[in-house]
Amino acid sequence: MTDTGRTERTVPPPPSEETGGGLSRRALFGLAGAGVALAGGGAAVGWAVGENASSTPATGVVPFRAVHQAGIATPAQDRLHFVALDLTTTDRVAVARLLARWATAAERMTAGEETAANGAVGGNPLAPPADTGEALGLPAASLTITVGFGGSFFDKLGLQDRRPPALAELPPFAGDNLDPARSGGDLCIQACSDDPQVAVHAVRNLARIGFGTTSVRWSQLGFGRTSSTSTAQTTPRNLFGFKDGTNNVKAEEPDQLDDHVWVQPGDGPDWMTGGTYLVARRIRMHIETWDRTSLQEQEQIVGRSKGEGNPLSGTAEFDVADLNARGADGEPAIATDAHIRLASHETLNGVRILRRGYNFVDGTDGRGRLDAGLFFIAFVRDPQTQFVPMQRVLAQQDPMMEYLQHTGSAMFACPPGLAGSDYWGSALLS
Amino acid sequence: MTDTGRTERTVPPPPSEETGGGLSRRALFGLAGAGVALAGGGAAVGWAVGENASSTPATGVVPFRAVHQAGIATPAQDRLHFVALDLTTTDRVAVARLLARWATAAERMTAGEETAANGAVGGNPLAPPADTGEALGLPAASLTITVGFGGSFFDKLGLQDRRPPALAELPPFAGDNLDPARSGGDLCIQACSDDPQVAVHAVRNLARIGFGTTSVRWSQLGFGRTSSTSTAQTTPRNLFGFKDGTNNVKAEEPDQLDDHVWVQPGDGPDWMTGGTYLVARRIRMHIETWDRTSLQEQEQIVGRSKGEGNPLSGTAEFDVADLNARGADGEPAIATDAHIRLASHETLNGVRILRRGYNFVDGTDGRGRLDAGLFFIAFVRDPQTQFVPMQRVLAQQDPMMEYLQHTGSAMFACPPGLAGSDYWGSALLS
Numbered sequence: 001m002t003d004t005g006r007t008e009r010t011v012p013p014p015p016s017e018e019t020g021g022g023l024s025r026r027a028l029f030g031l032a033g034a035g036v037a038l039a040g041g042g043a044a045v046g047w048a049v050g051e052n053a054s055s056t057p058a059t060g061v062v063p064f065r066a067v068h069q070a071g072i073a074t075p076a077q078d079r080l081h082f083v084a085l086d087l088t089t090t091d092r093v094a095v096a097r098l099l100a101r102w103a104t105a106a107e108r109m110t111a112g113e114e115t116a117a118n119g120a121v122g123g124n125p126l127a128p129p130a131d132t133g134e135a136l137g138l139p140a141a142s143l144t145i146t147v148g149f150g151g152s153f154f155d156k157l158g159l160q161d162r163r164p165p166a167l168a169e170l171p172p173f174a175g176d177n178l179d180p181a182r183s184g185g186d187l188c189i190q191a192c193s194d195d196p197q198v199a200v201h202a203v204r205n206l207a208r209i210g211f212g213t214t215s216v217r218w219s220q221l222g223f224g225r226t227s228s229t230s231t232a233q234t235t236p237r238n239l240f241g242f243k244d245g246t247n248n249v250k251a252e253e254p255d256q257l258d259d260h261v262w263v264q265p266g267d268g269p270d271w272m273t274g275g276t277y278l279v280a281r282r283i284r285m286h287i288e289t290w291d292r293t294s295l296q297e298q299e300q301i302v303g304r305s306k307g308e309g310n311p312l313s314g315t316a317e318f319d320v321a322d323l324n325a326r327g328a329d330g331e332p333a334i335a336t337d338a339h340i341r342l343a344s345h346e347t348l349n350g351v352r353i354l355r356r357g358y359n360f361v362d363g364t365d366g367r368g369r370l371d372a373g374l375f376f377i378a379f380v381r382d383p384q385t386q387f388v389p390m391q392r393v394l395a396q397q398d399p400m401m402e403y404l405q406h407t408g409s410a411m412f413a414c415p416p417g418l419a420g421s422d423y424w425g426s427a428l429l430s
Numbered sequence: 431m432t433d434t435g436r437t438e439r440t441v442p443p444p445p446s447e448e449t450g451g452g453l454s455r456r457a458l459f460g461l462a463g464a465g466v467a468l469a470g471g472g473a474a475v476g477w478a479v480g481e482n483a484s485s486t487p488a489t490g491v492v493p494f495r496a497v498h499q500a501g502i503a504t505p506a507q508d509r510l511h512f513v514a515l516d517l518t519t520t521d522r523v524a525v526a527r528l529l530a531r532w533a534t535a536a537e538r539m540t541a542g543e544e545t546a547a548n549g550a551v552g553g554n555p556l557a558p559p560a561d562t563g564e565a566l567g568l569p570a571a572s573l574t575i576t577v578g579f580g581g582s583f584f585d586k587l588g589l590q591d592r593r594p595p596a597l598a599e600l601p602p603f604a605g606d607n608l609d610p611a612r613s614g615g616d617l618c619i620q621a622c623s624d625d626p627q628v629a630v631h632a633v634r635n636l637a638r639i640g641f642g643t644t645s646v647r648w649s650q651l652g653f654g655r656t657s658s659t660s661t662a663q664t665t666p667r668n669l670f671g672f673k674d675g676t677n678n679v680k681a682e683e684p685d686q687l688d689d690h691v692w693v694q695p696g697d698g699p700d701w702m703t704g705g706t707y708l709v710a711r712r713i714r715m716h717i718e719t720w721d722r723t724s725l726q727e728q729e730q731i732v733g734r735s736k737g738e739g740n741p742l743s744g745t746a747e748f749d750v751a752d753l754n755a756r757g758a759d760g761e762p763a764i765a766t767d768a769h770i771r772l773a774s775h776e777t778l779n780g781v782r783i784l785r786r787g788y789n790f791v792d793g794t795d796g797r798g799r800l801d802a803g804l805f806f807i808a809f810v811r812d813p814q815t816q817f818v819p820m821q822r823v824l825a826q827q828d829p830m831m832e833y834l835q836h837t838g839s840a841m842f843a844c845p846p847g848l849a850g851s852d853y854w855g856s857a858l859l860s
Binding site: 025079083086121122123124126128129131132133135136137184195196200203208210215216217218219220221223224234236237238239240241260287288292293294295305306356359361362363365368370372 | 450509511513550552553554555556557558559561563564565566567611612623625627630633634637638641645647648649650651653654664666667668669670671672717718721722723724725726728729735737789792793794798799800804
């Protein structure tokens, strides 16, 4: 690796992150913040912090251990680093060990700490630092780390019998132009934060801990959220210039979350109860073409006004879309093929999804145009009955598809939140 | 373009941004903020706003018109979108017209406005909106737009006799692995902002205005600044985990800026006086290899501690590096080939540069690793006598080069700031 004779520069093996499994600064804070008496150390403590990790204290620390994983109903942070990884082993024990190490490091990082105590600069100076250091001095910045398992995870580890039926491969959709190098993956890590350096640091350090067990398959940076997941958030805009996600499922709707997002008892294998499915689609937007479209046409395609974001049947953003309303000309106010009509729960027999996507720009496409679009992320209770029918309708009928191309696709089963000494999938792997 | 028969969807030609040439909301505010009496409209007003655009008012509006371009000595904003464009014409008049349209739109956007008054949702609903809309409702967010001309700009437009000698091609450096698709360009636009959506919006709208005259050659998103350019800023960290840019030239050092950054009278063609040269290098960091290096070795390579960032001859970040200091073992405290020694003005006969780079992650490299690193940007009075000798030394002697690869390179002549009705290069092209 070195041709300078500085052989002391490389000191394998990689550092141990096995330390710090006790009560972290975060855990102590979380308990104090929630007003829970500190009855005992260790195992079951974190579980009591919150029903789900949907609240972000003023400190910017999102509780790590809760009934559901954070980063789903958590108010959408501004920045994303998403990574899909492949297993480089079929050894179930090694994978379980990795997931436990990830949980330890992730719990620390979401509390604003390094992956290990004094990891970047402490310990043996002749050993590689346990933490890569670029987040030193930065706050927790609402970091959440959400982990999921792809279908191939179950195949590789001989766990086919525990693979949820809901995780069946997605069918091809009209107009798909999927790049295998941007699709699939045995595992995913979604890191969301209000500071991109914090999100990148988290993914990098988890990928590093995975060295020897996983390798990075693809990764995606998202520079700006395109959905609100809380009524306390303003609605952001996508790169078509429209407010996006006005009608999203929100953290403040626990019944809707149970109906549409969280896997319920009996839905599938027990280990997934309280979990959810993550569908990721990298959607390239042909923004140059869109930008040559008239305002009226853009608004008709979306079904909302561009400025206020009101449905064309109303005047204010949060007016309920009246799909039966007609304009002065007698035509439907919201066109029969408008995006918000096709994607509505009325049209889709009650289907709703929790969207949590991000705008991206990945340089250029080699043809003089920005490679930009929406990294779509949805969380659903069952992709087969929610995402698939919705995407089928949109792919076939939505005029917006003229301005889009789906270039990446992946789906992951996200287990429930972690209690006590749980790690991701401990109920699956142990 | 459409196969649905919706021919009304496309309404060429692209919109006009020729409006709004008068006093904008920004200009009025800028004057009030600077305490300058509003003596007259139009031409020369902006010039009086500031000596250089190095101060960011609390509103997040950086003055657009000043002696020097903004985005250079301006306190480094958190996010970057950089684009290199190629001319698709050799018509000097068309290029001048484009640069004037860019200036009008840029002045508006840096004031937190759309590219044209009510551009996203106003005007004729049957015409494409003048502004793409994704920054609607967002503040100015310290947006700066900095424009430069590459060597090929002069060739294409038959302006070889006005090309500054300082803009001679960079020589090859040891270890370069430059990708032509990430190098060069006839023009560049550097958009910096505290909000990446604002920076992306600015580049996108300028590229759109350029349609027919320019095409996008390459673009780079930078998610986090790696340099401070003001004493009021904390020093950020690069992806090696080290504080970067501690000894940078700062906005508060006008004499240093004149010596090392701003082109002085007599340095070259008059049209460049008050301008500067931008050197961009896309530096891939082999972070996985770096992460397997011991803390001691990392610190010896850099010449600073990882935690505090002090030079190894001192104890605090801003301690002056003592290149003659020796440790208890009698060896130089700062190694003879430490990065900060090789790049120091003492070693380089007084050379200093203003660094203004950004961390990036561009997905993966197809070999299981993140494609991450530093998008290095430096502003110098003369690249031939500043950047070239510095990079030659580093490329040949810096052990850090083992962990780096330069994968993109470009250089641009950035004209001075814009007065009154100036546009970028108006003194060159008119």
